[in-house]
Amino acid sequence: AQSVTQLDSHVSVSEGTPVLLRCNYSSSYSPSLFWYVQHPNKGLQLLLKYTSAATLVKGINGFEAEFKKSETSFHLTKPSAHMSDAAEYFCVVHSGGGADGLTFGKGTHLIIQP
Amino acid sequence: DAGITQSPRHKVTETGTPVTLRCHQTENHRYMYWYRQDPGHGLRLIHYSYGVKDTDKGEVSDGYSVSRSKTEDFLLTLESATSSQTSVYFCAISETPRDQPQHFGDGTRLSIL
Numbered sequence: 001a002q003s004v005t006q007l008d009s010h011v012s013v014s015e016g017t018p019v020l021l022r023c024n025y026s027s028s029y030s031p032s033l034f035w036y037v038q039h040p041n042k043g044l045q046l047l048l049k050y051t052s053a054a055t056l057v058k059g060i061n062g063f064e065a066e067f068k069k070s071e072t073s074f075h076l077t078k079p080s081a082h083m084s085d086a087a088e089y090f091c092v093v094h095s096g097g098g099a100d101g102l103t104f105g106k107g108t109h110l111i112i113q114p
Numbered sequence: 115d116a117g118i119t120q121s122p123r124h125k126v127t128e129t130g131t132p133v134t135l136r137c138h139q140t141e142n143h144r145y146m147y148w149y150r151q152d153p154g155h156g157l158r159l160i161h162y163s164y165g166v167k168d169t170d171k172g173e174v175s176d177g178y179s180v181s182r183s184k185t186e187d188f189l190l191t192l193e194s195a196t197s198s199q200t201s202v203y204f205c206a207i208s209e210t211p212r213d214q215p216q217h218f219g220d221g222t223r224l225s226i227l
Contacts, residue, residue, distance in 0.1 A: 041220075
């Protein structure tokens, strides 16, 4: 069994300040972990993925995430927020090797204050 | 962007009517998925396909059926729509189920009155 918990439903930061979106997971197997972003009325776009290589993963648009097995966490960060980062972010886990899709967190709504 | 087209993009219908949503891909990926997105729930898997005529149930499959007669098309059918099936539906594709991220269509917004 696998599950994902996004610890904040909403995060608000000022433009130019750091972003931290928190994600904890549970998995019976060595997981693959992903962060997706969804802008209004759009589908999901992959930001970055972890698949058992380097624990610090760099993604698009300046985002990165660190896989910490001891803490079962995969937090998403960005050094400096931009107005265009305002969106919904989903932490996602896939484990077990089966073709039964991904397990999604409930999402974190990122608000960027001018 | 991955070539995924969902149709229709918006639909309003009445309770008890049948509804079919279509997902069309041009990537020749083996795996196709249907999800629904509801506020506070993220995305939840309805059904998925691992090849032509090969499908299986996901987490929230009750009230839905699917068919895949060609690699490129994956249909989701609501045999008798209910108001609880009002949602945004997303199709996704992937080359492999594990290490490859799934690519998503832009969604179908379905309202059942």
